Amino acid sequence: MPPVHNPHLLPAHACLIVHGKDTPGIVAAVSAMITRIGGNIVAFDQYSDDPRGGAYFQRVVFHRPDFAADRPQIEAEIDRTLADFELEWSLTDQSVPKRMAVLASKQDHCLLDLLWRHRRGDLPVTIPMVISNHTTTAEDVRSFGVPFFHVPSVTGPDKSASEAEILKLLVGNVDFVVLARYMQILSPEFLEQLGVPVINIHHSFLPAFIGAEPYKKAKERGVKLIGATSHYVTSDLDEGPIIEQDTIRVTHAETVTELARRGADVERQVLSRAVLWHAQDRVIRHGNHTIIF
Numbered sequence: 001m002p003p004v005h006n007p008h009l010l011p012a013h014a015c016l017i018v019h020g021k022d023t024p025g026i027v028a029a030v031s032a033m034i035t036r037i038g039g040n041i042v043a044f045d046q047y048s049d050d051p052r053g054g055a056y057f058q059r060v061v062f063h064r065p066d067f068a069a070d071r072p073q074i075e076a077e078i079d080r081t082l083a084d085f086e087l088e089w090s091l092t093d094q095s096v097p098k099r100m101a102v103l104a105s106k107q108d109h110c111l112l113d114l115l116w117r118h119r120r121g122d123l124p125v126t127i128p129m130v131i132s133n134h135t136t137t138a139e140d141v142r143s144f145g146v147p148f149f150h151v152p153s154v155t156g157p158d159k160s161a162s163e164a165e166i167l168k169l170l171v172g173n174v175d176f177v178v179l180a181r182y183m184q185i186l187s188p189e190f191l192e193q194l195g196v197p198v199i200n201i202h203h204s205f206l207p208a209f210i211g212a213e214p215y216k217k218a219k220e221r222g223v224k225l226i227g228a229t230s231h232y233v234t235s236d237l238d239e240g241p242i243i244e245q246d247t248i249r250v251t252h253a254e255t256v257t258e259l260a261r262r263g264a265d266v267e268r269q270v271l272s273r274a275v276l277w278h279a280q281d282r283v284i285r286h287g288n289h290t291i292i293f
Contacts, residue, residue: 006097008124008280012067013042013094015059015281016078019291020087022048022056030060033081037074039064045293056087057284059293061094068093090281098175098279100125103166103182104132110180110201111137113268114275115144123272124279128173131166133184153184163190170194178275179233181267188235198233199278200240201271203263205229205247219256226250226259228267230274232285241290243274243283 018030027046034041043061048054064074075091082089100123104111111130117123130141133153141148149169154162163186170177171194179186179200191198204214205227218226227247234240246266250259277283277292284291 006121006124008122008276009097010061010063010094012065013061013063014039014067014071014074015061015092015094016089017091017281017284018056018058018060018082018087018089019284019286020056020085022051022054023085026056026058026085026087029081029085030058033077034060034062034064037064037070037077047291047293055286057286057291057293059282059284068095092281094124094281097124097126099128099173100275100279101128101170101174101177102130102180103177103184104130104137104180105183106134106136107181107183108137108140109264110267110271112140113272114178114180115141115146117272119144123276125275129169131169133162133182159184159187160189163187166190167193170196176278178271180271185237186233191233191235197278199243199271199274200231200233201267201274202229202231202238203260203267205245216256219254219259222252224249224251226263226266228263228270230270232290239288241285241288243277243290243292244270246270 018026031041039062041060041062046058048056067074078089078091102111102114115127118125118127127146129147129149131149131151133151135150138148138150151162151165167190174196176197176199177194179198181201186198205225225247227245229242230244231242232240246269248262248266250262282293
């Protein structure tokens, strides 16, 4: 199958993320620097939570011919420009897709949605692998031309053996990981050794109904809204910085099964938006919350 054109991958475009202490002159300095290096700004977003020295965030996408070849000189110029400001920065090539691994279990709705969107060119990523603790989705995954790896879960509280096998596959081969309803808790040691962002989809509008069976809990409480939350994974279960959330209205007449079916639709949409925004470098983490441009 020929590759699908991906409109999110932009040749000769770069994304500069800047964040730190707000100081007068940041916008002028960055804009002038991009002009000096021969770039043309095509998108510029900024936010300050307090103009009197508060936290400052900036995302700039600019076009620069021969960006990949001249990247070392461009990074040196950015470093010189921002040396007098209390700022951190990162630069990414918008023509290069991020490598996204997916971890899944038996439920396939989020997994297959991501694979479908990837095949359509809707996500600026490559998917080097899907890892699952079950084999039920193996043939579906391989039908998309994506390698599938089965790493069975280890019974009992010690998950180190299965986590070690997963780390062998992931470390050095991916830029971020998505948990597409992966029904295993990742240990702090696993997250530390992995060293890349991990995005989860939680089938609840956090912080409500954390943990297992949120639709059952929602039904028992008689809620009128159900939702889903995509967040970065941290060592604190279901407490990581939230990327995206959404809800739908429900009534007393819907069963737990119907709630779960309708909730699955929300989960797919919320997760795909979170993945897209992360892959486009639109998400800046700040403490336990996020800035989304």
